[in-house]
Amino acid sequence: MSLLRYLTKRIAERIALLFGIIIFNFIIFQVLPTIYGVNPAELYVPLTYKGLPRSELVQALDNQFGLNLPLDERFFVYMKSLLTFHLGISMSYQQPVISLIEARFPVTALLVIPSLILSTILAIVLGLYSISRQGKVGDVAVSFTSIMTYFIPAFWLGEIVLYFFGFYLRIFPTNLAEAITSSNGHTLVGVAYWVDLLKFLTLPILFITVISYGVRNILFRNNGVELMGSNFVNYLRARGIDDRKILYKHITRNAVIPVVTRVGIDIAFLFAGVVFIEDIFNIPGLGRLLVRGAENLDVPLLGGDFYIISLFAVIILLALDLIYPLIDPRVKYE
Amino acid sequence: MNKVIRDLLSRKTFIFSIVVILFFAAIALLAPVLTSYNNPYQVSQQFVAAPYAVPAWATIFPQYHDLPPDVRLTLTPVSASGVTPVNSSFVKITVPAGGEVNVSYPIRWNWSSPYNVILSFILVPPATSDFNVNLYMNNINIMELSPVPIPPAVSVTLGKPNSITFSSQTINPSNSPYVNSLPFQDQPLASLEFPKAVLPRPGMYYLVISLQNTGNSPETFLLSNPHYTSLGYAYGRLGTDDNGGSVFSEFVYGARFDLYLALVASVLIIGIGLIIGLLAGYVGGFTDLTLNALTDFFLLIPGLPLLIVLISIFDLTGVIVNVNKAVLILLIISFLSWPGTAKIIRGQTLSLRSRTFVEASRALGEGKLRILFRHIVPNLMGILFAQLAYDVPGVILAESGLDFLGLGIIGFPTWGNMLGFATNDLSFANGFAWWWVLPPGIGIILLSTAFYYFGTAMLDVLSPYKLRGE
Numbered sequence: 055m056s057l058l059r060y061l062t063k064r065i066a067e068r069i070a071l072l073f074g075i076i077i078f079n080f081i082i083f084q085v086l087p088t089i090y091g092v093n094p095a096e097l098y099v100p101l102t103y104k105g106l107p108r109s110e111l112v113q114a115l116d117n118q119f120g121l122n123l124p125l126d127e128r129f130f131v132y133m134k135s136l137l138t139f140h141l142g143i144s145m146s147y148q149q150p151v152i153s154l155i156e157a158r159f160p161v162t163a164l165l166v167i168p169s170l171i172l173s174t175i176l177a178i179v180l181g182l183y184s185i186s187r188q189g190k191v192g193d194v195a196v197s198f199t200s201i202m203t204y205f206i207p208a209f210w211l212g213e214i215v216l217y218f219f220g221f222y223l224r225i226f227p228t229n230l231a232e233a234i235t236s237s238n239g240h241t242l243v244g245v246a247y248w249v250d251l252l253k254f255l256t257l258p259i260l261f262i263t264v265i266s267y268g269v270r271n272i273l274f275r276n277n278g279v280e281l282m283g284s285n286f287v288n289y290l291r292a293r294g295i296d297d298r299k300i301l302y303k304h305i306t307r308n309a310v311i312p313v314v315t316r317v318g319i320d321i322a323f324l325f326a327g328v329v330f331i332e333d334i335f336n337i338p339g340l341g342r343l344l345v346r347g348a349e350n351l352d353v354p355l356l357g358g359d360f361y362i363i364s365l366f367a368v369i370i371l372l373a374l375d376l377i378y379p380l381i382d383p384r385v386k387y388e
Numbered sequence: 389m390n391k392v393i394r395d396l397l398s399r400k401t402f403i404f405s406i407v408v409i410l411f412f413a414a415i416a417l418l419a420p421v422l423t424s425y426n427n428p429y430q431v432s433q434q435f436v437a438a439p440y441a442v443p444a445w446a447t448i449f450p451q452y453h454d455l456p457p458d459v460r461l462t463l464t465p466v467s468a469s470g471v472t473p474v475n476s477s478f479v480k481i482t483v484p485a486g487g488e489v490n491v492s493y494p495i496r497w498n499w500s501s502p503y504n505v506i507l508s509f510i511l512v513p514p515a516t517s518d519f520n521v522n523l524y525m526n527n528i529n530i531m532e533l534s535p536v537p538i539p540p541a542v543s544v545t546l547g548k549p550n551s552i553t554f555s556s557q558t559i560n561p562s563n564s565p566y567v568n569s570l571p572f573q574d575q576p577l578a579s580l581e582f583p584k585a586v587l588p589r590p591g592m593y594y595l596v597i598s599l600q601n602t603g604n605s606p607e608t609f610l611l612s613n614p615h616y617t618s619l620g621y622a623y624g625r626l627g628t629d630d631n632g633g634s635v636f637s638e639f640v641y642g643a644r645f646d647l648y649l650a651l652v653a654s655v656l657i658i659g660i661g662l663i664i665g666l667l668a669g670y671v672g673g674f675t676d677l678t679l680n681a682l683t684d685f686f687l688l689i690p691g692l693p694l695l696i697v698l699i700s701i702f703d704l705t706g707v708i709v710n711v712n713k714a715v716l717i718l719l720i721i722s723f724l725s726w727p728g729t730a731k732i733i734r735g736q737t738l739s740l741r742s743r744t745f746v747e748a749s750r751a752l753g754e755g756k757l758r759i760l761f762r763h764i765v766p767n768l769m770g771i772l773f774a775q776l777a778y779d780v781p782g783v784i785l786a787e788s789g790l791d792f793l794g795l796g797i798i799g800f801p802t803w804g805n806m807l808g809f810a811t812n813d814l815s816f817a818n819g820f821a822w823w824w825v826l827p828p829g830i831g832i833i834l835l836s837t838a839f840y841y842f843g844t845a846m847l848d849v850l851s852p853y854k855l856r857g858e
Contacts, residue, residue, distance in 0.1 A: 074685050082701055097704060205781050205836035209792045210829035213811040217820055323690050330789060334811075344693055348700040348795055360697045363690050371688065 068372040075364045080132050083357045095121040097353040141358030146350040151358035162339035165255060166324045169262035174317055177267040181274035186301060188279055203268035209330040215261055216334060226257040258335045270313050277309035311382045322370035395849050402845040408838035416644040423640055428633030429799055435632035437623030438503030440818040444622045456499035456620035463493035463595060463614045481609045483601040493595040501583040502618035508553040512610035515547035518603030524596040525586040529565040540565045556582040627823040630813045638801035639827050645802050646784050649718055654779040656722035657729055658772060665733025670741060670760055687727040695724060699795050714797055721786050729775045736771055740764050770850030777843025781836030788832060803828035
């Protein structure tokens with residue numbers, strides 16, 4: 055019974071959040087222009103299209119999407135279009151926004167998911183090192199480096215890494231198109247394609263790994279250090295269990311829980327976090343799409359991309375809420 | 389208080405943070421004293437040296453050893469027959485009929501070739517038109533002055549002072565014999581090749597002004613000592629950017645702007661967070677529920693995309709016609725960053741509200757407001773200071789990120805702008821411009837880390853109760 059209540063409460067909360075995001079989108083993209091005397095349709099049309107003058111295009115859009123309706127009626131039209139993924143047509147790409155997003159979703163996933171796994175492993179390994187040498191030089195150095203990684207501007211270090219390893223040492227390819235075409239200009243197929251693609255993605259993946267492991271490492275270390283002084287560890291020690299076994303078996307298992315939570319949150323904000331890295335390494339993912347939309351003031355693209363990124367975050371957070379009791383049995387269904 | 393200060397000073401990380409923060413604060417405050425260029429993105433403040441000039445101190449490294457600094461010289465002639473000094477800056481030259489007198493000006497050049505060469509002097513030719521003046525440098529005819537200007541000769545007015553300027557950047561086939569002597573396909577590049585031709589390597593070079601008299605009677609010329617100017621490839625403390633603007637000025641004014649923006653934004657964030665956190669935590673009930681939902685909402689919206697969307701849409705709808713873009717960015721960043729602070733303050737207020745001393749004062753009949761401001765807020769001081777310090781790095785990073793993407797401040801150097809422009813222009817040709825790319829990044833990291841440690845120290849020392857975590 056309590057489980058059911060917990061689930062319904064969580065789902066209701068997340069649906070409310072989604073509703074809030076839609077309202078927020080509506081305010082930004084529809085109400086704001088109207089307040090400042092701009093017809094939202096004008097933000098969705100290029101200057102000319104197929105020889106038609108702008109005013110006619112605006113009128114056509116007004117008719118089609120009801121953009122000249124009063125705000126309250128327009129809200130329902132807007133909500134319906136978002137919920138059915140009718141996100142409009144990008145002005146700069148001249149393609150439906152949803153198909154642009156569909157094409158770029160796997161790219162970002164391919165970039166982010168391996169780095170997420172790698173950075174979690176890195177965080178745990180370094181964390182174990184820190185815990186076993188608590189307070190010594192090694193621990194201080196590792197913790198300091200982790201804290202530093204919070205504050206390193208990704209766009210700065212990324213550019214330096216790209217130029218050093220890509221252009222100077224020439225270890226990694228720097229251009230996606232070059233990486234996946236053979237020397238005579240045909241696109242590679244099969245295994246060769248994937249090998250070369252991965253060769254290209256290695257540098258950004260490693261870079262994201264290094265830049266994002268810090269938070270998890272500190273979480274894991276602080277938790278582990280705290281557990282080291284706890285009663286159950288003292289008890290285990292008193293029973294004569296090997297220190298290594300305590301560390302690897304008991305402490306790791308307990309200290310990893312907040313790290314898992316953190317990874318979940320990171321997955322939720324997956325596509326939001328790599329905007330800069332996609333921009334630097336020139337990877338055609340969702341973040342870069344957003345930046346391109348902002349550069350070209352492409353409102354349908356901006357709105358659609360932002361909506362999808364937020365929607366993904368909501369869905370993942372909901373999933374996280376649902377599986378969290380499985381990870382940490384101590385959590386109570388309130 | 390004394391104990392607090394002693395406690396703070398015993399922490400190495402606090403000392404580090406104070407030193408770094410004071411360093412950047414000093415740079416920011418003393419900016420007008422440290423540098424004479426307040427906005428190197430303005431055209432009038434560019435080309436203080438060659439583009440991509442390395443820092444002056446970098447010439448200690450072997451690969452930059454020979455790079456020239458900015459050079460300004462007043463050349464003095466070698467004494468020769470027919471050349472008589474009039475005063476300290478003018479010489480009088482008498483050229484016999486049909487003869488020629490060469491005035492040589494030695495230039496001691498200790499470096500590799502400069503970016504450009506500018507020569508200027510005043511020539512008072514005789515009143516008759518039977519003469520010709522040629523300028524030679526390193527035995528190359530660089531300029532010809534004549535009363536009858538047939539290109540590439542340049543005209544002079546007879547009998548009056550002419551101020552002559554030769555600039556390697558404006559040479560073309562119609563004003564310099566040097567350009568004409570080049571193969572046709574090389575002529576467009578003459579201004580780049582010129583410094584390499586006339587000052588190829590360290591050594592002794594001569595500027596020769598050759599005065600020819602083609603008439604039948606001796607003529608007298610007056611000539612001022614030429615001024616030699618050239619932009620060098622080694623400049624100042626941090627070199628120059630792609631437009632020859634001083635990177636040090638950009639760094640200093642960037643630090644000034646970033647610190648100012650970050651502090652103001654943090655204060656705003658703390659303000660919003662404190663109000664919402666106190667209301668939610670202290671009033672409780674429905675207020676708490678609503679405010680908490682609002683906080684969660686802002687906490688869960690992906691921040692950076694929202695920032696990008698908001699900036700663009702405000703740009704587009706003309707919201708910012710009357711508002712400074714810096715103010716807009718400040719407001720948006722603060723508007724998006726308060727939830728974390730609010731959550732922490734709410735949690736702390738909740739825990740303080742149920743402590744015995746608060747209950748005791750309530751039992752003594754103190755008013756709600758009095759309890760709030762006399763008992764709860766003072767106990768939040770440590771957290772407030774810590775949050776203030778923790779928010780600074782976030783604001784700096786967010787603002788720099790926007791600038792880097794080209795969506796932020798325009799036309800004014802900030803660290804983000806510097807990084808954006810610098811990383812766009814990285815290449816082998818300029819040695820990856822490390823003097824331009826590294827300082828803003830290191831500045832951001834140092835300042836952020838310092839503020840983080842400052843906040844941690846404040847939290848530890850000022851909190852009356854041991855509060856752990858962030």
